[in-house]
Amino acid sequence: MTAEEQFHELSFYTLSLHDKYFIHQHIVDAYAAQTADINTKPIKIIFALAGLYLFIEKKYTGREVQLAHVQMAKNKTAWPAIILPAKRGNINVSDVLAKPAGKERDDMIQQWCVSVWEAYQNNRQTVIQIVETTLQ
16 A cells, blocks of 8 residues: 555544544644655645644644644745755654554554654744744
8 A cells, every 4th residue: 555545544544533633634744744845835845844833842733733724824925945854754654554543543643743843853943933923
């Protein structure tokens, strides 16, 4: 199964939870940041990293991240380029799916997000500045 197919399987799982925290948003952001390449639009990478920052460092729920993305989208500025790290974390979607559904998988989703966010630390200040500017 390809990584994209695994992501779709994980999406089915997270969307079926119907949880009030909307954990699905976190997998969208982690996957987008982890699989970005030179052809990925800057807005996609910025939003993914902003979502990971808000989740990991500011303790936003997925629903709150989603609302932050809506607010950020109102900003019609050119988004800065992000330096893509060669390694994007030690955990990937297949590692998450390897865990049994429930608490273990949900905990692994958080670990995956932390792993990807840590890989992008050289962009941290840029992401924080964008978030602070666009979420006023």
